[in-house]
Amino acid sequence: MKESSFYTKLYEDDSSAKKTVQCNLCGRMCRIADGGLGFCKTQKNSDGKLFSINYHRIASCHTDPIEKKPLYHFLPGSSTYSIGGFGCNFSCLNCQNYMLSMNSYDKFNSTKILPETIVKNAINDNCLSISWTYNEPTLYFDFARETSLISHKENLKNAFVSNGYMSEESLRETLNFIDAFNIDLKFFDDKLYREICGGKLDIVLDNLKAIHQSKSHLEITTLLINDLNTDEDQIRLICNFIIEELGADVPLHFSRFFPMHKM
Structure with a gap:
């Protein structure tokens, strides 16, 4: 710890x-x-x-195409060394990765790994970046910062695949060492955020603005769930927010919902 x-x-x-x-x-x-x-x-x-308690401990690691994050405009065509663990600060009923995000650490289900080993593995697999993904990377702040500082010396970039629910204080520090973000913008409806995810929309929107204003690369993903956020008005609200508050050059990905967890 x-x-x-x-x-x-x-x-x-x-x-x-x-x-x-x-x-x-x-x-x-x-x-x-x-x-x-x-x-x-x-x-x-x-x-x-x-x-x-997740310091230097992970549940999963894998070499992926960067587009799988999805990041289509950040080191396109390259591989990224993906790592993640257990736990999440949301409670999404539709979680596509609930086996990790809804579980907790114990000495049997996780592996100890040092930042230097992560960097070495990424280089050996011909990766150009390290992605903190599979579960919410905000929860790995100290581990991610330590790893990122080492990896930058080896010309590796670092990415967060996140729900965008950092505190203002932790995001400000995260922007110093993370090069790219893919943030889930799950709904443009605070009621749905509270009922489905257990979070608040305004915190995510504020963090999207802060990331865009920084030097970090930003892409956004919305998971389309039938009868919740697939109507034209919901999609238009998301698009208008991006255009008006972030800029038309910020990529927006739509991904397909598969029945999972409690939905």
């Missing part, structure tokens, strides 16, 4: 009976009691300090 970079102690001194902390990693801002886990199941309060 590694002490998390983004949290606030909600107690005055170490003699306090209740050593509750607030995680500031994502938009959920979980309040976590001593011994407890955050909603994502990757941030643990141990004696009044918050630790990332």
Whole structure:
């Protein structure tokens, strides 16, 4: 485990009976009691300090075409070394990767791997980048930053495939070491975000604006789910937001929903 970079102690001194902390990693801002886990199941309060239990631990790794992320305008035609683990800060009923995102870490289901090994594997597989994917990469902040700083020295780029629900503070720091983002814009309806994903639309929209204003490459994906976001009005709202707030040069991918998890 590694002490998390983004949290606030909600107690005055170490003699306090209740050593509750607030995680500031994502938009959920979980309040976590001593011994407890955050909603994502990757941030643990141990004696009044918050630790990332997924530090140097992954559940899956694979070499993919960069277009599979999907990133079609960032190092096109190249391979990317994809890594991911367990946990998520959303609770999407339709999660296409629920086997990872809805589970938590234990000593049997994950593999310890060092940043140097990830970089070496990426180079050996002739990859031009490392992608943090499969589950929500925001939860890997400290691990991803450490790996990215090493990989940049080897001329490797780094990408986040994310739901875009970072806190303002953690996104500001993430923009210093992540070169490309593919962000899911699941709905353009706050009610659907709350009911289907357990999140809030405005946080995602604000983060999309911040990413676009930075030097990082941005592409957006919307998963089309019958009877939820496939009508013309919903799609037009997404397109208009991109054109008006981000720019017509930001790619938008539509992907196909397969019945999965609770839908």
